[in-house]
Amino acid sequence: MVxxxxxxxxxxxxSQALAEFxxxxxxxxxxxxxxxxxIGTPQGPFPIDALxxxxxxxxxxxxxxxxxxxxxxxxxQDDSANKLEAKFRSHRDLMKGRNLxxxxxxxxxxxxxxxxxxxxxxxxxxxxxxxxxxxxxxLEWIDSSSFPSLLSVxxxxxxxxxxKKRRDLKRDDSRGAxxxxxxxxxxxxxxxxxxxxxxxxAGVQRIRxxxxxGKTIVLALKAAYLHAQHPDWKIAVTFHTRxxxxxxxxxxxxxxxxxxxxxxxxxxxxxxxxxxxxGGESRNGIYYSFCQSHGIEFHDxxxxxxxxxxxxxxxxxxxxxxxxxxxxLETYDAILVDEAxxxxxxxxxxxxxxxxxxKRLVYAYDELQSLTNRSLPPPEEIFGEDKDGQxxxxxxxxxxxxxxxDIILEKCYRNSRPVLATAHALGFGIYRVPSxxxxxxxxxxxxxxxxxxxxxxxxxxGALADGQEVTLARGDKTSPEFxxxxxxxxxxxxxxxxxxxxxxxxxxxxxxxxxxxxxELQPDDIIVINPDPLTTRKEVGKARKLLYEMxxxxxxxxxxTSPDVFFDAGSGSITFTGIFRAKGNEAGMVYIxxxxxCFQSWFQLATVRNRLFTAITRSKAWVRVLxxxxxxxxxxxEFQQAKERxxxxxxxxxxEEQRKRLTIVNRDLSVDDQQKVRRGxxxxxxxxxxxxxxxxxxxxxxxxxxxxxxxxxxxxxxx
Amino acid sequence: MTPREVVRQLxxxxxxxxxxxxxxxxxxxSERRDPSGSLEISFNGxxxxxxxxxxxxxxTIYDQLVSAxxxxxxxxxxxxxxxxxxxxGEGLTGHRLAFFPSPYLEDFQNEPEIYEADExxxxxxxxxxxxFPVRFDxxxxxxxxxxxxxxxxxxxxGQFKNCRxxxxxxxxxxxxxxxxxxNFYNTVHRSYANEMLxxxxxxxxxxxxTESEVVHIRVGGG
Numbered sequence: 001m002v003x004x005x006x007x008x009x010x011x012x013x014x015s016q017a018l019a020e021f022x023x024x025x026x027x028x029x030x031x032x033x034x035x036x037x038x039i040g041t042p043q044g045p046f047p048i049d050a051l052x053x054x055x056x057x058x059x060x061x062x063x064x065x066x067x068x069x070x071x072x073x074x075x076x077q078d079d080s081a082n083k084l085e086a087k088f089r090s091h092r093d094l095m096k097g098r099n100l101x102x103x104x105x106x107x108x109x110x111x112x113x114x115x116x117x118x119x120x121x122x123x124x125x126x127x128x129x130x131x132x133x134x135x136x137x138x139l140e141w142i143d144s145s146s147f148p149s150l151l152s153v154x155x156x157x158x159x160x161x162x163x164k165k166r167r168d169l170k171r172d173d174s175r176g177a178x179x180x181x182x183x184x185x186x187x188x189x190x191x192x193x194x195x196x197x198x199x200x201x202a203g204v205q206r207i208r209x210x211x212x213x214g215k216t217i218v219l220a221l222k223a224a225y226l227h228a229q230h231p232d233w234k235i236a237v238t239f240h241t242r243x244x245x246x247x248x249x250x251x252x253x254x255x256x257x258x259x260x261x262x263x264x265x266x267x268x269x270x271x272x273x274x275x276x277x278x279g280g281e282s283r284n285g286i287y288y289s290f291c292q293s294h295g296i297e298f299h300d301x302x303x304x305x306x307x308x309x310x311x312x313x314x315x316x317x318x319x320x321x322x323x324x325x326x327x328x329l330e331t332y333d334a335i336l337v338d339e340a341x342x343x344x345x346x347x348x349x350x351x352x353x354x355x356x357x358x359k360r361l362v363y364a365y366d367e368l369q370s371l372t373n374r375s376l377p378p379p380e381e382i383f384g385e386d387k388d389g390q391x392x393x394x395x396x397x398x399x400x401x402x403x404x405x406d407i408i409l410e411k412c413y414r415n416s417r418p419v420l421a422t423a424h425a426l427g428f429g430i431y432r433v434p435s436x437x438x439x440x441x442x443x444x445x446x447x448x449x450x451x452x453x454x455x456x457x458x459x460x461x462g463a464l465a466d467g468q469e470v471t472l473a474r475g476d477k478t479s480p481e482f483x484x485x486x487x488x489x490x491x492x493x494x495x496x497x498x499x500x501x502x503x504x505x506x507x508x509x510x511x512x513x514x515x516x517x518x519x520e521l522q523p524d525d526i527i528v529i530n531p532d533p534l535t536t537r538k539e540v541g542k543a544r545k546l547l548y549e550m551x552x553x554x555x556x557x558x559x560x561t562s563p564d565v566f567f568d569a570g571s572g573s574i575t576f577t578g579i580f581r582a583k584g585n586e587a588g589m590v591y592i593x594x595x596x597x598c599f600q601s602w603f604q605l606a607t608v609r610n611r612l613f614t615a616i617t618r619s620k621a622w623v624r625v626l627x628x629x630x631x632x633x634x635x636x637x638e639f640q641q642a643k644e645r646x647x648x649x650x651x652x653x654x655x656e657e658q659r660k661r662l663t664i665v666n667r668d669l670s671v672d673d674q675q676k677v678r679r680g681x682x683x684x685x686x687x688x689x690x691x692x693x694x695x696x697x698x699x700x701x702x703x704x705x706x707x708x709x710x711x712x713x714x715x716x717x718x719x
Numbered sequence: 720m721t722p723r724e725v726v727r728q729l730x731x732x733x734x735x736x737x738x739x740x741x742x743x744x745x746x747x748x749s750e751r752r753d754p755s756g757s758l759e760i761s762f763n764g765x766x767x768x769x770x771x772x773x774x775x776x777x778x779t780i781y782d783q784l785v786s787a788x789x790x791x792x793x794x795x796x797x798x799x800x801x802x803x804x805x806x807x808g809e810g811l812t813g814h815r816l817a818f819f820p821s822p823y824l825e826d827f828q829n830e831p832e833i834y835e836a837d838e839x840x841x842x843x844x845x846x847x848x849x850x851f852p853v854r855f856d857x858x859x860x861x862x863x864x865x866x867x868x869x870x871x872x873x874x875x876x877g878q879f880k881n882c883r884x885x886x887x888x889x890x891x892x893x894x895x896x897x898x899x900x901x902n903f904y905n906t907v908h909r910s911y912a913n914e915m916l917x918x919x920x921x922x923x924x925x926x927x928x929t930e931s932e933v934v935h936i937r938v939g940g941g
Contacts, residue, residue, distance in 0.1 A: 536740075537740035537795060538739070538740040539740075540740070541737060541738040541739055541740045542738060544737045544738070544742075545734045545735075545737045545738040548730075548733065548734050548737050548745070548747075549730075549734060551747065553744075553745065553746065553747070554737075554744075555743055555744030555745075555793075556740075556742075556743040556744065556795065573744060
């Protein structure tokens with residue numbers, strides 16, 4: 001069977017016919033790419049209509065003809081074959097001496113052409129649906145030993161990430177050298193990512209995966225790919241974290257140049273923030289331009305927060321804008337949304353409204369970013385219903401010969417298995433000492449246990465079901481082995497406890513000096529994260545001062561005048577950051593300081609654990625979790641348990657009742673609510689004390705209040 | 720103060736700002752001896768600032784300085800502090816001490832909670848604040864000096880072309896930083912009062928004749 005990867009094409013009918021042909025002829029093997037590859041030539045991008053690669057037949061280019069006019073097809077064939085051959089020739093693996101080691105053929109496929117006389121002449125073949133198999137059967141690749149190389153050249157899509165950084169390496173076993181090897185290994189997109197880039201749906205498409213599964217790069221390449229195929233389309237790429245802007249622009253630019261020899265036309269390809277603000281092109285955003293074009297009120301964060309509350313600021317603003325907007329103003333041909341989990345459904349609806357006819361919306365999100373639950377509802381809910389009560393967007397079951405609407409990137413390339421599993425274990429409280437309020441150590445848990453499988457765990461023991469014991473583990477399929485084999489487990493992730501914060505700072509500064517001076521790491525390979533956003537500025541002062549005295553520059557990624565940039569590129573400065581700015585960024589060596597703050601929190605346990613999770617998962621290679629005090633010891637014990645079990649997660653899956661309790665007990669309380677709870681507790685205690693002392697009798701209290709309290713206690717099972 | 724003392728003081732002050740969380744990013748002092756024998760104590764990145772910045776909108780100037788990382792210290796609110804001194808032998812012949820507040824404050828959307836909760840920003844978040852640059856220049860070069868019109872040590876506000884408010888003496892790094900913090904970060908300055916480094920030392924008066932008869936600035940501790 002041939003696997004079809006559906007790219008963007010402006011020849012839909014003949015492409016469809018070609019896909020159907022291969023569906024009918026399931027004896028053929030290999031991969032059929034529609035609308036791919038695009039070849040960069042001195043004259044600009046040269047798109048190949050379709051390419052089939054297989055071990056039996058080699059590479060076959062299809063020049064597609066939508067109608068019946070064949071004029072000039074010979075020259076078109078020469079062009080496609082020559083350009084692809086030129087591309088192949090630049091790969092040594094595909095050459096034998098000076099000859100191409102790949103069997104390369106080209107055919108013009110004109111399914112609408114009825115009375116084709118045979119299959120054309122020997123050099124220039126023309127086929128329709130009926131005659132194509134005859135022509136194909138005449139092909140043969142005798143020495144197909146270079147098939148794996150051929151496939152990898154086609155699948156790799158881009159070498160975009162390679163050589164991103166110049167490293168001056170002297171030792172083969174230094175951290176710098178290890179990091180370089182890691183970066184090179186993940187430079188090539190895997191097959192799944194490659195398909196996600198190319199597969200283009202005439203409608204809504206969803207891409208999910210863990211942090212580090214490559215969603216951002218897939219989206220960037222996808223934008224560049226769509227732009228290359230359809231330079232006249234208006235395309236927007238949008239996101240939540242401002243620091244992504246530069247990253248996107250850079251990726252898209254490099255990819256465009258690599259694939260098409262041209263810089264993208266930024267007037268048609270907009271990389272813009274989701275929110276935006278007045279002040280010209282560079283500050284524009286999707287929400288802002290929606291408000292502007294509809295002439296409705298725009299909220300900046302401050303006013304949105306004031307009106308809708310801090311948690312719902314953007315959601316509220318988008319929702320209000322949607323309601324106020326009357327007619328649909330369709331601006332874009334395609335919109336690609338990254339970090340959709342942070343952008344909420346109303347924003348996706350805004351995007352949907354801004355799209356022309358086919359509604360080509362691609363939204364990518366972290367399924368597990370917040371650890372709370374499914375981060376976005378299913379598309380039927382997000383996009384609402386039409387007049388007849390039918391959902392506007394529904395994902396079709398995947399079918400051969402059709403582009404996939406729903407893609408899961410299952411491999412996590414950023415974090416190794418021990419690092420990721422530790423982050424999950426601590427984030428969920430898998431090995432936390434059971435609390436007497438909930439009877440379990442767990443802090444939060446998905447309602448849909450299926451999510452554990454979606455994010456790459458396997459059940460190795462027990463059952464993934466309510467009330468059942470289960471053991472989950474990550475395998476090589478979802479956490480590639482090369483991510484952890486470069487260093488020992490203790491080096492990949494370690495926890496260190498200090499007697500004082502001064503000691504912590506001194507140790508940190510010394511380690512960083514070693515990293516820079518001996519380990520061949522560059523300053524921007526290192527980030528230091530303080531989990532509590534409110535104290536970061538001061539908490540990192542000590543260590544930064546020590547570094548300054550050692551002659552090492554550092555900076556705080558704080559409230560900054562250039563919010564789009566996270567690392568000062570090439571500045572030779574170590575990044576210190578609070579947890580918010582750390583989101584969406586990564587580095588080889590991650591130091592987390594004051595981790596004790598993440599062990600326990602009276603009013604926001606889930607939040608502080610999520611911070612720890614986010615911080616740990618910033619690491620591409622090594623993590624050091626530092627902290628002081630008794631809470632740090634307890635945190636270390638939880639980690640030890642995970643480590644002793646070889647980073648498997650063993651726990652009893654809470655049932656629905658328990659999960660509800662977890663959400664209540666560990667929910668975030670606003671400052672007001674915290675006070676209410678405190679006051680309530682104080683009042684209750686003083687009442688009890690008075691009752692015990694006999695200064696107040698139950699009979700003194702209002703009857704109905706006592707009755708209500710009794711009923712409340714018995715209902716909640718606490719009586 | 721001697722060149723050594725100035726460098727030592729700069730390092731100590733920058734270290735102190737870092738420790739207090741008041742330096743978002745910084746550059747170590749650099750030293751460059753020019754062929755004529757004068758010693759320029761500046762900051763790494765100073766050479767990247769060009770004179771082409773004259774007569775540009777303030778935002779442009781500010782952006783260029785940020786992207787060239789041409790500052791001694793960048794404050795958490797984005798304000799830039801530049802401190803450069805020039806010596807011939809042991810004698811001070813020039814300084815350029817500048818404070819460039821960020822022109823973008825009103826636009827911040829990222830993490831406004833932190834922004835609002837943090838006292839570093841207390842003095843500058845008000846909508847009515849107009850960020851403008853403040854510069855203390857000193858030049859003992861006889862050619863430029865012109866009594867009253869171009870005092871050796873003077874203060875320029877807001878890049879006004881002929882704004883040269885006479886100053887009684889050159890400023891030490893401490894005197895300058897203290898001036899900036901006291902006036903533009905008053906809330907922080909007060910609450911960190913005990914942790915802030917205080918440095919002694921001063922330069923001799925350079926104010927002459929009629930300069931002290933007009934409104935002028937008297938450097939204390941001299």
